[in-house]
Amino acid sequence: MKEVMEASHAVADAVKAIEPDVIAAYPITPQTHIVERISEFVANGEIKSEYIAVESEFSAISACLGAVATGVRAYTSTSSQGLALMHEVLFITSGMRLPVSMTVVNRALSAPINIWNDQQDSISERDVGWLQLYVETAQEAHDMTIMQHRISEDRRVLLPSMVCLDGFTLSHVYEPVDILSKGEVQSFLPKYKPVHAVLDPKEPLTQGPIGFPTHYMEFRSELVKAMEGSLPVIEEVMADFSRTFPVQIKDSRPEKYYHVEEYRMQDADVVLVAMGSVCGTIKEVIDDLRSKGIKAGLLKLITYRPFPAKLLAQKLAPYKKVAVIEKAISPGSRCPLYTELAEALYDSKERPALRSFIVGLGGRDVTLGHIEKIINMTLKGEGAKEEWMF
């Protein structure tokens, strides 16, 4: 059903259709609209999920971990400081291979206190062993919430996942969205069947035991393998989703979901790489510059964990100039996405000149002017290797 709604509500409506067994969440700006709407659904009896109103994000993720350990489906959502508070349990969730699904509404981290958007929160959790998928539109947020469950719960994956969407600039923005019905969602996403983690007195198990030095490294290497093995599963689920649910609203999502979306990259003199809602702004600038004869393109990255390094190297190697635009930093080093892309391209025989641009930290507007400037600087080779677009 087509509706105009904010991305937060598009996510909440996806959760409503999924009807997880357990939802545990703690409200934090800018994630609040998601959990408010879900708790309304529960209070009105529209869904039968067990909603646990916890006292912190540490408890929220712990409750979800515990729920999935008993063999049921669990969902949570958070932002910024909340995600940081979950940090140690995130490792435990992935280490125990429990497919919890979470929506991260991206927000800056203190200090100074800032409730507005950047992607430092989820980028800083890149090493916890969770899948990370970044979305640009409300439609993508809705669709990816449904897909993430199927990907995480696939027995070839069994890893928790985060769908990351920009706070305010996407979460609170109204867009036309095609909302899938409960029947459509549940036929695409079958009931959760636990594989290795269940609570059954007839078949007692121990979960979360100690891993001595004789075994710990093997478990960690399996986690890495599971991450790598999830790439084709993500691809498979995205392809199935795109086939099952064709685009209803023009430009609301890629026709065929994939790890990346290529936008006007053909014959481009400069390619931008970015994640999330900023891609909408970038596309508009590209259209404008193309009409003036400047050939720019965009490679939008959706799958950030696992990092599709080979795919990115293959897509970007043919170009001369690439600019990475990101809303996160790594103090004392280069930006996270930039360094990983540089690593991905290192073994390519031909590789582009790679530039790093920092934009939109703590909710600073990323304007059409910023993007146009980035494109011009990259084309002319002006400025430093890493530039702050204040």
Place this chain on the structure above:
Amino acid sequence: MTVDLGRKKVGKVEITTGAVLPSNGSTQSNKTGGWRALRPVTDHGKCTACGICWVYCPDASRFKDKDGKYDFVADFCKGCGICADVCPVKCITMVVEEK
């Protein structure tokens, strides 16, 4: 419910998915009382058998003795002293363990 632990060998080591073990109660065979520096000594004359120490013990290391009064489980008690702290009649004294 059929469980698939995903047993497999990585090099010489056998592992399962997420380190799930097909048994329970391993905490009973792994004795951890050796970590203790202080031992809770209970004065059974004063103990009223209220059971508050049993409720608060984070390690299930309080038990009812033959005389109905509470004492500690030497194999698992780590000597945290919570029982001594919560005892309403102060019948538990923490004493330094000596070899």
